[in-house]
Amino acid sequence: MDGKIVNVLTHPNTLTLFRMAAAPGIVVLLLFPKSGFCTFLAALLFSAAAITDYLDGYFARQRGLITDFGKAMDPLADKLLVSSAFVMMASNGWIPGWVVCVIIARELAVTGLRSIIAGDGKDVSASMLGKYKTGFQIAAIIPLLLHFPYFGLNFHVIGLFFLWGALILTIWSGADYFIRFRKLLQV
Numbered sequence: 001m002d003g004k005i006v007n008v009l010t011h012p013n014t015l016t017l018f019r020m021a022a023a024p025g026i027v028v029l030l031l032f033p034k035s036g037f038c039t040f041l042a043a044l045l046f047s048a049a050a051i052t053d054y055l056d057g058y059f060a061r062q063r064g065l066i067t068d069f070g071k072a073m074d075p076l077a078d079k080l081l082v083s084s085a086f087v088m089m090a091s092n093g094w095i096p097g098w099v100v101c102v103i104i105a106r107e108l109a110v111t112g113l114r115s116i117i118a119g120d121g122k123d124v125s126a127s128m129l130g131k132y133k134t135g136f137q138i139a140a141i142i143p144l145l146l147h148f149p150y151f152g153l154n155f156h157v158i159g160l161f162f163l164w165g166a167l168i169l170t171i172w173s174g175a176d177y178f179i180r181f182r183k184l185l186q187v
Contacts, residue, residue, distance in 0.1 A: 012074075013067060015056035019077040022049035023084040026145075030088035036148050042085075043145035049081050050138045075114070078134070079107045085141045094144055094156065099167055103137070106174040113181045127180070129173035136166035 022045050029042035056074060060066045083104050090097040110130075144159030 012056040012060040012063075015052040015059070016073050016077045019049045019052050019056075019081050020073070022046065023080045026081075027084050027088055030085075030092060030145075033092040033094075033147075039145055039147050043142050046081070046085055046145055047142055050142075053078055053081075053134075075111065079111065082134075082137055082141065083107065085145065089141075089144055094147060095160070095163060099163065102167065103170050106170045110174055110177045113177055117181060127173060127176055129169060129176050133166060133169035133173045136162050136169050140166045 025045050026042045026049075029038045029045070032038040053074075086095070086100040086103060089095045090100040140159050140162035142159070143155035144163065146155040146159075149155065
């Protein structure tokens with residue numbers, strides 16, 4: 001493959017944009033919730049997009065390609081991808097809507113806090129709790145998107161297990177951000 005094409009495909013900002021573009025694709029696929037093929041494709045697209053979340057950060061640090069665009073758009077792309085999947089799953093009746101409301105409210109609140117903190121020139125990096133939260137959200141979404149039993153496994157039940165863990169970590173990490181934010185204001 002041409003070296004320029006490889007560079008574009010592995011550039012952190014391109015990966016972030018792919019993640020953002022994947023969200024509407026997942027929404028469209030989930031408009032057909034009774035189609036095992038569409039839900040499988042949605043899970044596959046979400047999985048590919050979730051992998052880019054790790055890769056864009058890795059490539060940015062490895063190649064010294066950390067940009068203001070990436071700093072702003074990477075967390076937005078994550079929230080867009082996760083929120084779109086959760087909203088569509090709630091819309092299809094696969095998960096409780098109140099859980100989605102709590103998760104999205106936390107994401108919006110933390111994004112606002114991070115913007116205020118960044119405006120003061122302070123550290124806005126994600127905490128380990130936030131990283132665990134993201135991991136549990138991804139671990140919940142993929143089997144929930146599959147939704148139907150495959151290979152004798154009830155993927156919906158597996159996804160619900162991780163969803164409850166994600167909910168706990170979502171609340172815990174959100175509280176942690178607010179506590180850290182309050183301490184930053186006192187300094």
